[in-house]
Amino acid sequence: xxxxxxxxxxxxxxxxxxxxxxxxxxxxxxxxxxxxxxxxxxxxxxxxxxxxxxxxxxxxxxxxxxxxxxxxxxxxxxxxxxxxxxxxxxxxxxxxxxxxxxxxxxxxxxxxxxxxxxxxxxxxxxxxxxxxxxxxxxxxxxxxxxxxxxxxxxxxxxxxxxxxxxxxxxxxxxxxxxxxxxxxxxxxxxxxxxxxxxxxxxxxxxxxxxxxxxxxxxxxxxxxxxxxxxxxxxxxxxxxxxxxxxxxxxxxxxxxxxxxxxxxxxxxxxxxxxxxxxxxxxxxxxxxxxxxxxxxxxxxxxxxxxxxxxxxxxxxxxxxxxxxxxxxxxxxxxxxxxxxxxxxxxxxxxxxxxxxxxxxxxxxxxxxxxxxxxxxxxxxxxxxxxxxxxxxxxxxxxxxxxxxxxxxxxxxxxxxxxxxxxxxxxxxxxxxxxxxxxxxxxxxxxxxxxx
Amino acid sequence: xxxxxxxxxxxxxxxxxxxxxxxxxxxxxxxxxxxxxxxxxxxxxxxxxxxxxxxxxxxxxxxxxxxxxxxxxxxxxxxxxxxxxxxxxxxxxxxxxxxxxxxxxxxxxxxxxxxxxxxxxxxxxxxxxxxxxxxxxxxxxxxxxxxxxxxxxxxxxxxxxxxxxxxxxxxxxxxxxxxxxxxxxxxxxxxxxxxxxxxxxxxxxxxxxxxxxxxxxxxxxxxxxxxxxxxxxxxxxxxxxxxxxxxxxxxxxxxxxxxxxxxxxxxxxxxxxxxxxxxxx
Numbered sequence: 001x002x003x004x005x006x007x008x009x010x011x012x013x014x015x016x017x018x019x020x021x022x023x024x025x026x027x028x029x030x031x032x033x034x035x036x037x038x039x040x041x042x043x044x045x046x047x048x049x050x051x052x053x054x055x056x057x058x059x060x061x062x063x064x065x066x067x068x069x070x071x072x073x074x075x076x077x078x079x080x081x082x083x084x085x086x087x088x089x090x091x092x093x094x095x096x097x098x099x100x101x102x103x104x105x106x107x108x109x110x111x112x113x114x115x116x117x118x119x120x121x122x123x124x125x126x127x128x129x130x131x132x133x134x135x136x137x138x139x140x141x142x143x144x145x146x147x148x149x150x151x152x153x154x155x156x157x158x159x160x161x162x163x164x165x166x167x168x169x170x171x172x173x174x175x176x177x178x179x180x181x182x183x184x185x186x187x188x189x190x191x192x193x194x195x196x197x198x199x200x201x202x203x204x205x206x207x208x209x210x211x212x213x214x215x216x217x218x219x220x221x222x223x224x225x226x227x228x229x230x231x232x233x234x235x236x237x238x239x240x241x242x243x244x245x246x247x248x249x250x251x252x253x254x255x256x257x258x259x260x261x262x263x264x265x266x267x268x269x270x271x272x273x274x275x276x277x278x279x280x281x282x283x284x285x286x287x288x289x290x291x292x293x294x295x296x297x298x299x300x301x302x303x304x305x306x307x308x309x310x311x312x313x314x315x316x317x318x319x320x321x322x323x324x325x326x327x328x329x330x331x332x333x334x335x336x337x338x339x340x341x342x343x344x345x346x347x348x349x350x351x352x353x354x355x356x357x358x359x360x361x362x363x364x365x366x367x368x369x370x371x372x373x374x375x376x377x378x379x380x381x382x383x384x385x386x387x388x389x390x391x392x393x394x395x396x397x398x399x400x401x402x403x404x405x406x407x408x409x410x411x412x413x414x415x416x417x418x419x420x421x422x423x424x425x426x427x428x429x430x431x432x433x434x435x436x437x438x439x440x441x442x443x444x445x446x447x448x449x450x451x
Numbered sequence: 452x453x454x455x456x457x458x459x460x461x462x463x464x465x466x467x468x469x470x471x472x473x474x475x476x477x478x479x480x481x482x483x484x485x486x487x488x489x490x491x492x493x494x495x496x497x498x499x500x501x502x503x504x505x506x507x508x509x510x511x512x513x514x515x516x517x518x519x520x521x522x523x524x525x526x527x528x529x530x531x532x533x534x535x536x537x538x539x540x541x542x543x544x545x546x547x548x549x550x551x552x553x554x555x556x557x558x559x560x561x562x563x564x565x566x567x568x569x570x571x572x573x574x575x576x577x578x579x580x581x582x583x584x585x586x587x588x589x590x591x592x593x594x595x596x597x598x599x600x601x602x603x604x605x606x607x608x609x610x611x612x613x614x615x616x617x618x619x620x621x622x623x624x625x626x627x628x629x630x631x632x633x634x635x636x637x638x639x640x641x642x643x644x645x646x647x648x649x650x651x652x653x654x655x656x657x658x659x660x661x662x663x664x665x666x667x668x669x670x671x672x673x674x675x676x677x678x679x680x681x682x683x684x685x686x687x688x689x690x691x692x693x694x695x696x697x698x699x700x701x702x703x704x705x706x707x708x709x710x711x712x713x714x715x716x717x718x719x720x721x722x723x724x725x726x727x728x729x730x731x732x
Contacts, residue, residue, distance in 0.1 A: 333575035
């Protein structure tokens with residue numbers, strides 16, 4: 001009797017367990033599927049993101065380009081031979097003659113050369129030099145001049161050249177503007193539009209891969225040849241400065257705080273503040289940089305040096321926190337082992353802890369640099385959003401940065417053209433990030449120690 | 452507190468008059484290697500060790516036994532000043548090695564640890580080749596001038612640790628790839644590679660199976676010839692098997708110190724008897 005009730009009690013408990021089991025299984029399934037759903041949503045969004053950027057950005061690498069014979073007519077290019085230093089001549093005197101020659105060259109009407117070349121393909125353009133020149137981006141006039149400077153022997157010859165079409169022509173031919181808009185809202189006159197179509201049909205204007213976006217600095221007069229070389233160099237300089245400064249300072253600070261610092265009020269305060277600094281809006285660092293580096297230290301405004309310093313300040317907390325985590329992850333038994341055989345504290349750290357923490361430190365560094373590379377806010381406040389039409393040769397030169405360049409292009413009034421340019425710049429920026437990450441992964445694989 | 456006083460009384464706590472015969476009587480020949488007087492350890496405000504005084508003779512094996520948290524490991528770590536590395540830990544009292552105060556400013560802790568080696572509870576080889584594990588200490592202290600000399604030290608250390616035959620063909624393999632028992636013997640080889648006088652062992656077999664444990668115990672017997680060994684253990688059979696003298700700790704006090712056979716057969720203190728007969732702990 002007693003045994004019977006006990007048995008039925010067991011059965012009841014088993015039923016209860018079964019019921020709760022079903023509930024648990026449902027929950028587990030739910031959890032499982034919501035996880036999968038989250039991953040799918042995230043991947044879809046990333047896919048959409050990359051899709052749109054590639055869709056608008058990739059075509060920008062191909063630009064409408066004139067492919068035609070250009071005759072360097074000696075009657076138009078009326079200048080003497082390029083001066084050579086004469087024996088017995090002082091450098092100053094030679095420089096003066098050279099400058100005069102360059103000045104003469106500056107007065108040469110290269111527009112006429114381009115006009116004549118186009119007229120050969122399009123006879124009815126002969127009467128309209130101004131409209132004809134609207135077809136070609138103005139930067140090509142200077143490109144022709146540079147050709148003559150580089151090789152004066154070209155005068156009198158006919159060369160097959162690729163000249164970038166004007167940005168508006170590119171927009172028109174790529175269909176990035178509504179062709180049905182009334183004339184008042186079109187950027188180009190009806191005549192120029194008709195010629196552009198005609199020249200494209202006859203194969204003079206082709207959609208060619210253009211290196212202009214990679215090789216040139218930004219431009220506002222010749223939009224079609226505006227490039228991001230200046231911004232790229234600026235970003236590169238800043239990246240190097242951040243790596244050179246944030247790496248040693250951040251790692252050393254982390255080692256001190258993690259391994260050597262005594263535990264007291266002061267170090268607690270420092271620790272709290274480092275954590276807080278990591279959460280400070282980046283634009284605040286820009287303000288700090290403007291005051292400290294530009295106003296107090298008189299470093300050149302808009303230079304990638306100041307930009308790099310500001311980004312270093314911004315990156316340091318991230319690097320310190322992540323490096324400390326990496327150091328903390330090294331098992332204390334390794335430290336004890338080293339100390340136990342008589343290594344000094346420093347030897348234990350440099351011989352054993354640091355090598356084991358290296359993958360983590362590298363990751364910390366990459367996170368920091370990637371964050372710095374994509375930063376715009378602080379750079380605006382130290383003048384790096386200025387329009388810079390030259391490629392910086394040193395970190396002291398005025399420059400801008402890739403994300404700032406994207407911002408500048410995306411806010412350009414000729415949206416139809418610069419939307420593509422901006423996306424192309426984003427592709428370059430992402431490429432830079434991916435390269436950086438690839439290097440980091442490679443380094444981590446190299447240094448990883450199996451336990 | 453009473454027991455504490457008694458323990459001190461048995462051993463003679465006076466610093467200026469080191470007794471010739473420490474508590475329990477020396478079981479091994481040779482002079483006093485290590486001696487502690489009224490050693491107290493504080494973690495912050497918490498006193499973990501309440502004034503321990505004892506002597507360790509040269510070439511003897513002393514076992515520390517006692518329930519968890521009794522302070523035996525803490526006391527062991529005083530001998531090579533490992534407690535220095537613990538934040539907030541403070542050691543008072545006097546410890547001498549060959550008559551010299553190890554807290555003396557003239558003694559560098561690095562020097563001390565080269566003389567007093569340590570083997571830890573969990574095998575902790577460096578994630579480096581076996582060779583590098585053993586060679587690290589000699590290299591650190593500049594004990595060798597040539598590669599062949601270093602090779603010799605590595606080989607003899609591994610031999611004395613009873614590991615040479617097992618690893619001689621794979622000295623380039625990572626030390627972490629060995630089995631637990633082999634790893635622990637590698638750690639012993641690493642410790643003896645710098646020719647210490649004393650080896651401290653903090654529960655060296657707690658993570659090992661009985662066969663590996665037997666090997667380590669055998670090793671301890673052999674090492675006794677050349678080294679003074681202090682071993683902390685939870686395993687009372689082990690203490691009985693390997694040690695000449697045994698010290699029983701309880702709640703931060705040294706309760707009783709005597710020859711191993713005396714501690715296990717005729718303990719003087721009730722608490723020692725309770726512990727060794729398994730009534731608690």
